[in-house]
Each structure stands twice: as C-alpha cells, then as structure tokens.
Amino acid sequence: MKTIPIFPLNLVVFPDSKYPLHIFEERYKILIQKCLKEKSGFGIVASFDKKISDVGVYVLIDSVLKYYDNGEYDIVVEGIERFLINKIYPHPDGYNIAEVEKYADTGFSIDDGLISSLKLKFEEILELANYKLEESFWNNFRNAEFKSYKIAEKSGLSYEQQQEFLILKNENERLSYLLNYFHTIKEKVSTAENLKRIIMNNGYLN
Numbered sequence: 793m794k795t796i797p798i799f800p801l802n803l804v805v806f807p808d809s810k811y812p813l814h815i816f817e818e819r820y821k822i823l824i825q826k827c828l829k830e831k832s833g834f835g836i837v838a839s840f841d842k843k844i845s846d847v848g849v850y851v852l853i854d855s856v857l858k859y860y861d862n863g864e865y866d867i868v869v870e871g872i873e874r875f876l877i878n879k880i881y882p883h884p885d886g887y888n889i890a891e892v893e894k895y896a897d898t899g900f901s902i903d904d905g906l907i908s909s910l911k912l913k914f915e916e917i918l919e920l921a922n923y924k925l926e927e928s929f930w931n932n933f934r935n936a937e938f939k940s941y942k943i944a945e946k947s948g949l950s951y952e953q954q955q956e957f958l959i960l961k962n963e964n965e966r967l968s969y970l971l972n973y974f975h976t977i978k979e980k981v982s983t984a985e986n987l988k989r990i991i992m993n994n995g996y997l998n
Contacts, residue, residue, distance in 0.1 A: 796850060796875070797823050797883065798890045800839040804954035805849045805871045806941040808932075812857065815865040819886030824865050827853055835875060835890065838955045846877050847895055847959045874958065897962045906967040907939050913974045914943050920978065940966035947973065 799820060805811050815824050827833060837848035851869040858866040875892035883889045918925065925946060933942045944957055947970060960966045 793878070793891055793893050795889050795891055797827075797834040798837050798844075798848065798877070798880070798888050799823070799834050800837050800844045800888075802839055802951065803836065804838050804951065804958055805836045805851055805869065806944060806954075806958065807849060807871045807873055807938065808936055808941055809871045809945050810854055810868055811871075812866065812868050815867060818863075821863045821865065822885045823887050824853070824867065828856070833869075833872065835877075835892065836869070836871075837877070838951070838958075840952075840955075844877075845955055845959075847874060847955075848877065848892075849874055849958070850892075895959075895961075900962045900964055902963045903967070906964055906971070910939070910943060910967050910971050910974075913971055914947075917974050917978060938963050938966070940970060943970055948977070949973065 801813075803811070815821055823834060833850055833852040835848045835850050838845045849871045850873055851871050854868040854870040856865060856867050860866075874895040876895040877890045877892055879891040880888050881890070929942070929946065933939060936942045940957075940963055944954070944966070949957060953973070957966060957969055960969060
C-alpha cells in the first residue's frame with residue numbers, strides 16, 4: 793500500500809504508453825513542479841459523470857515539451873503500472889491523494905496464438921483503412937511485455953471501452969477483447985475513410 797497524488801481526467805493512459813498533457817490548473821501546476829523536483833509521479837484516473845474509476849495508471853513525466861511564463865506546462869507522461877484506489881484524501885495544495893495498491897494481472901500464461909491472431913487482424917484493419925503506422929510503433933510493439941496495450945493505443949476504442957479494457961486482469965482477456973472489437977468495427981464501418989478516423993482517434997504517442 794502506498795499514497796500517491798491522483799489526477800482525474802477524461803482520459804485513459806495504458807501501462808507503457810506515452811501521452812501528451814497540457815497542465816493549466818493551479819493545483820496541478822504545483823503537483824507537476826513537485827513531481828519534477830522529486831522525480832516522482834502521479835496517478836491518472838478516468839472521470840465519469842463526476843465520479844472517478846477505482847482503477848488508474850501511475851505515470852512518470854517522460855519529458856517537458858514547453859514551460860509557459862504563467863506556469864503552465866506541456867508534458868509527456870509515460871504509463872508505468874495500474875493501481876487500485878482504496879481511499880482518497882484532500883491535499884493542502886488542492887489536488888487529491890489516494891491510498892493505492894498494485895492492480896496486477898492474474899497468473900495466466902500468455903497465448904502466443906492470440907497475439908499472432910490479433911496482429912494479423914490489426915494489420916488487416918490498417919490495410920482496409922489505408923493507414924500506415926510509423927516503424928517506431930512496431931518497434932515498441934515488439935519490445936512490449938504486454939502487446940495488447942500497444943494495439944489498444946491505435947485501435948480507436950471509445951473512452952468507456954478504454955477503461956473497460958484497462959481493468960481486465962490478464963493479457964489473454966485483453967487480446968480477445970481487441971479481436972472481438974476489430975471484428976465488430978470491420979462489419980460496421982463501410983469506408984476506409986471512416987475506418988481511418990476511428991483508428992486515428994487517439995492522442996497516444998508512438
């Protein structure tokens with residue numbers, strides 16, 4: 793059990809994913825200053841109708857893209873690991889802190905056949921959409937411990953689906969979830985342009 797600052801956003805970050813953020817609220821500018829000074833991180837939790845998810849992702853600041861004169865930041869964060877919130881407290885600086893525990897996968901061996909099937913299906917969808925991903929994405933995919941998260945970044949999952957995906961507790965479930973999802977969107981989307989829009993509808997960085 794540990795205590796971390798939490799940052800509710802209309803956003804889901806996956807472990808091992810990178811995402812750009814613009815920090816403008818005073819309380820979170822203070823938090824980012826503290827994280828940069830202490831080389832520490834914070835938890836990003838998805839916000840739904842003024843409620844936050846119990847499961848989020850601890851992130852570290854990968855880089856500062858820009859620092860503004862008014863104290864705002866453009867940063868890139870990297871997802872490290874998932875956590876489960878047990879209790880939330882207010883912090884004097886205005887943001888909340890939470891007692892969290894690690895939210896780990898259950899101990900199933902990963903099905904290589906599912907990985908191969910998902911990669912083939914994903915490549916098929918990309919071809920249908922006439923969309924080419926940068927080589928950096930495929931390098932990250934090959935190096936990733938959990939391939940499902942990398943594919944999910946570029947899948948066009950809705951906000952709700954991203955959170956649903958995040959809380960799945962083993963890699964085989966995540967791989968199967970994406971296989972079923974790609975099967976669904978292939979049937980529903982009739983044009984390459986619409987399909988491309990679905991896949992590109994994300995802010996994750998390669």
